[in-house]
Amino acid sequence: ISVEHLKKYYGKVPNQTKAVNDISFSVQKGEFVSIIGSSGSGKSTLLNMIGGLDTPTSGNVYILGKDITSMSEEELTLFRRKNIGFIFQNYNLIPVLSVYENIVLPVELDGRKIDKDFLDDVLDILSLKEKIFNLPNTLSGGQQQRVAIARAIISKPAVILADEPTGNLDSKTSGDVIKLLRTVNQRFEQTLIMITHNLEIAQLSDRIINIIDGKVDI
Numbered sequence: 018i019s020v021e022h023l024k025k026y027y028g029k030v031p032n033q034t035k036a037v038n039d040i041s042f043s044v045q046k047g048e049f050v051s052i053i054g055s056s057g058s059g060k061s062t063l064l065n066m067i068g069g070l071d072t073p074t075s076g077n078v079y080i081l082g083k084d085i086t087s088m089s090e091e092e093l094t095l096f097r098r099k100n101i102g103f104i105f106q107n108y109n110l111i112p113v114l115s116v117y118e119n120i121v122l123p124v125e126l127d128g129r130k131i132d133k134d135f136l137d138d139v140l141d142i143l144s145l146k147e148k149i150f151n152l153p154n155t156l157s158g159g160q161q162q163r164v165a166i167a168r169a170i171i172s173k174p175a176v177i178l179a180d181e182p183t184g185n186l187d188s189k190t191s192g193d194v195i196k197l198l199r200t201v202n203q204r205f206e207q208t209l210i211m212i213t214h215n216l217e218i219a220q221l222s223d224r225i226i227n228i229i230d231g232k233v234d235i
């Protein structure tokens with residue numbers, strides 16, 4: 018992943034918010050990078066642009082050698098589905114579907130077949146085997162987040178983007194979830210970028226990028 022001179026400005030001069038103000042960095046394949054910074058520093062805006070969920074004011078984002086900022090909406094949707102897995106703070110699970118159905122839904126919606134051996138492996142690593150018929154609201158926060166992780170990785174995306182994945186979890190569960198995420202990212206050589214407020218959690222990654230007022234602190 019290569020981010021080059023990325024900017025996102027909201028509003029009009031003179032009341033402009035420079036949410037992301039000329040950020041550049043690269044992340045190697047298989048690397049696990051944390052983004053830290055105070056509330057409002059631009060972390061979510063940055064991650065959303067890397068994931069193609071938000072369009073930059075200027076600058077480029079290259080993923081797997083492709084400039085996603087020059088793609089059409091359709092191209093971007095296909096690219097995102099194939100190559101990027103998202104994990105959010107609120108899990109975003111569908112309450113009326115079982116754990117199993119939640120995990121396989123994105124792949125099935127995409128008209129693809131589930132790799133059963135891989136699914137087995139993932140459920141095993143995330144200790145979800147006994148829970149596959151449960152509804153999300155019968156699980157703890159940590160278990161729900163593990164379901165969200167399984168859903169994000171089951172389509173074998175090259176890139177995983179996580180926005181405060183431990184934001185609703187206690188510190189022990191947070192550590193456990195991140196260690197699992199780390200295991201998964203190493204095992205399947207996925208590149209992982211995670212936003213967190215928690216420095217202890219960030220320290221479990223390979224590298225920390227600190228964002229202050231829309232810029233990388235160096």
Ligand code: ADP
Pocket residue numbers: 056057061
């Ligand atoms: P966090 O601090 O957890 O990243 P925020 O509460 O800052 O989340 O933002 C939540 C959502 O609200 C985001 O989608 C963001 O783009 C949007 N948002 C944040 N600030 C504003 C604003 N000033 N005007 C409009 N939307 C905003």
Ligand code: ADP
Pocket residue numbers: 027028034035036054055056057058059060061062063
């Ligand atoms: P963080 O994730 O670090 O909390 P955000 O990326 O959510 O920060 O927000 C960075 C800045 O951009 C904040 O000042 C926020 O209010 C502003 N912002 C975010 N989204 C919007 C939006 N949709 N419209 C206007 N301002 C926004």
